[in-house]
Amino acid sequence: MPRISVLVKNEGQVTIGEGENALHVTYAPNAYTPILEDMYQKILLQRLPAGAMAYLLNKVLKTWDLAEEDEHGDILFDANGEAVIVSTDLERLRDLPTELISNVVAAITEDISVSKEERKNLRRGSLAKRP
Numbered sequence: 549m550p551r552i553s554v555l556v557k558n559e560g561q562v563t564i565g566e567g568e569n570a571l572h573v574t575y576a577p578n579a580y581t582p583i584l585e586d587m588y589q590k591i592l593l594q595r596l597p598a599g600a601m602a603y604l605l606n607k608v609l610k611t612w613d614l615a616e617e618d619e620h621g622d623i624l625f626d627a628n629g630e631a632v633i634v635s636t637d638l639e640r641l642r643d644l645p646t647e648l649i650s651n652v653v654a655a656i657t658e659d660i661s662v663s664k665e666e667r668k669n670l671r672r673g674s675l676a677k678r679p
Contacts, residue, residue: 558576558577558578559574559575559576559577559610560574560575560576560577560656560659560660561573561574561575562575562652562655562656562658562659563655564651564652564655571612571613571614571652572612572613573609573611573612573652573655573656574609574610574611574612575608575609575610575656576608576609576610577608577659577660579607579608580604580607580608580660584604584607584608587603588600588603588604591603597646598642598646598649598650599642601646601649601650601653602638602641602642602644602649603638604653605636605641605649605652605653605656606636606637606638606641608656609636609641609652610636611633611636612633612634612636612652613631613633614633614634615631615632615633615634616631616632616633616634
């Protein structure tokens with residue numbers, strides 16, 4: 549008997565940009581549900597598209613390598629010398645530029661919606677590996 553966890557991948561990856569400035573995002577495709585989509589649409593109806601995108605990201609985003617910056621644009625480091633990663637909590641996401649949030653949401657939704665035929669022809673994206 550099939551199980552949801554077997555049929556739906558619980559981790560996907562997308563990359564936004566290229567080279568040194570590429571943003572690597574890991575997300576949970578199984579977190580994108582009809583209920584989440586309904587909530588997203590309700591927020592959109594309130595004419596808050598950036599807020600809706602931040603809400604969506606908060607629910608599906610697992611990890612990313614987006615570094616925190618100081619007021620001069622320099623990367624912040626912790627006591628161990630590791631870059632401080634931007635939190636994925638809703639309040640922090642709501643404070644990010646709309647263009648960035650929009651680009652991440654677009655990359656994730658494109659990755660989720662790649663058709664089976666397109667997947668056969670792709671050599672990128674997390675869904676390319678699925679049968």
